[in-house]
Amino acid sequence: MIREKSIIQGNEQLAPGFWKMRLVAPEIAATVKPGQFINVKIAQCKAPLFRRPFTVFRCLDLDKDRPGIEVVYEVVGRGTRMMSAMGKGDELDIIGPLGRGFKRRDDKRVHILVGSGVGLPALFMLGEELSLAAGRGELELVIMLDAKTKERLILEEEFGSLNGKTLVSIHDGAYGYHGYVTEMLRAYIAEEDIAADCAIYACGPELMFKALVPICSQYNIPAQICMERNMGCGIGACLSCVCRVDKKAVMKHRDVRSSHVQFEDAGSSGYALVCCDGPVFNIDEVIFDE
Ligand SMILES: Cc1cc2nc3c(=O)[nH]c(=O)nc-3n(C[C@H](O)[C@H](O)[C@H](O)COP(=O)(O)OP(=O)(O)OC[C@H]3O[C@@H](n4cnc5c(N)ncnc54)[C@H](O)[C@@H]3O)c2cc1C
Numbered sequence: 551m552i553r554e555k556s557i558i559q560g561n562e563q564l565a566p567g568f569w570k571m572r573l574v575a576p577e578i579a580a581t582v583k584p585g586q587f588i589n590v591k592i593a594q595c596k597a598p599l600f601r602r603p604f605t606v607f608r609c610l611d612l613d614k615d616r617p618g619i620e621v622v623y624e625v626v627g628r629g630t631r632m633m634s635a636m637g638k639g640d641e642l643d644i645i646g647p648l649g650r651g652f653k654r655r656d657d658k659r660v661h662i663l664v665g666s667g668v669g670l671p672a673l674f675m676l677g678e679e680l681s682l683a684a685g686r687g688e689l690e691l692v693i694m695l696d697a698k699t700k701e702r703l704i705l706e707e708e709f710g711s712l713n714g715k716t717l718v719s720i721h722d723g724a725y726g727y728h729g730y731v732t733e734m735l736r737a738y739i740a741e742e743d744i745a746a747d748c749a750i751y752a753c754g755p756e757l758m759f760k761a762l763v764p765i766c767s768q769y770n771i772p773a774q775i776c777m778e779r780n781m782g783c784g785i786g787a788c789l790s791c792v793c794r795v796d797k798k799a800v801m802k803h804r805d806v807r808s809s810h811v812q813f814e815d816a817g818s819s820g821y822a823l824v825c826c827d828g829p830v831f832n833i834d835e836v837i838f839d840e
């Protein structure tokens with residue numbers, strides 16, 4: 551884990567409520583993997599006290615060839631409001647890269663990214679990797695972007711520049727598919743007959759993950775999901791980010807000895823830390839609230 555005093559290179563509004571911040575962060579840019587995040591101390595003073603977690607959207611060369619990173623964020627409260635008021639030359643204290651990111655399923659031909667709202671940035675670095683492989687003819691990339699309204703749709707141009715097929719779902723039907731991304735996904739899998747040879751990578755609200763569960767079970771499709779929790783520390787120390795997990799699935803997918811997962815005595819479930827064991831989990835590992 552690296553701590554950098556990072557200088558802001560740019561902070562621009564993408565859509566109402568959504569911003570993109572560019573940061574000089576050479577060490578984090580050199581090591582971050584798709585789906586990992588940084589934890590940002592927004593103010594030097596005590597408020598807000600805790601760092602705020604943000605996925606790295608992408609890495610890029612800034613002016614004078616300095617490596618940097620970008621984060622895309624939605625203004626939802628005090629910290630993100632303060633971030634949106636910052637500008638070029640301001641400094642942020644960031645730690646990262648944190649957490650366990652996406653693992654490419656190289657045994658599958660069709661790779662489907664499913665993202666909604668501010669979950670979309672978490673999928674972009676993986677999309678860039680898959681796009682390179684798609685350009686070499688090694689796989690097919692399908693990108694599904696979702697938003698409540700057209701005004702809230704972000705990053706369409708960026709995802710559209712990758713070597714893949716981009717589909718958009720908007721809940722009110724103003725643009726693209728009329729409805730939820732999970733309905734569009736179900737129809738696409740059936741129409742294209744790809745269930746046996748595809749993998750899903752998703753980031754968005756938990757309701758979207760819940761709607762993915764029956765699709766993945768019905769077609770036996772592996773899916774990785776990028777989970778969110780309020781985080782106190784981001785490094786496994788405060789236990790504020792627990793999520794309930796299924797013991798059998800966890801034992802199947804990971805080496806429990808090198809994780810923070812704790813199982814209930816004689817039970818079939820346990821708890822994982824989203825900041826260290828995640829944020830990316832296999833969908834069958836997570837037990838969602840009723
Ligand atoms: C691993 C991870 C990656 C994330 N990546 C991004 C990203 O790329 N872009 C982005 O916009 N947001 C991302 N988030 C969510 C982001 O961290 C929160 O929106 C942010 O911390 C809110 O800070 P605030 O001070 O503005 O809001 P607060 O005043 O702290 O909270 C405002 C509202 O946001 C909710 N909230 C606070 N923290 C979180 C959280 N961690 N997850 C969900 N809701 C929260 C609160 O419950 C409250 O309703 C990520 C969260 C996690 C855990």
Ligand code: FES
Pocket residue numbers: 780781782783784785786787788789790791792823824825826
């Ligand atoms: S945020 Fe503190 S343990 Fe995960």
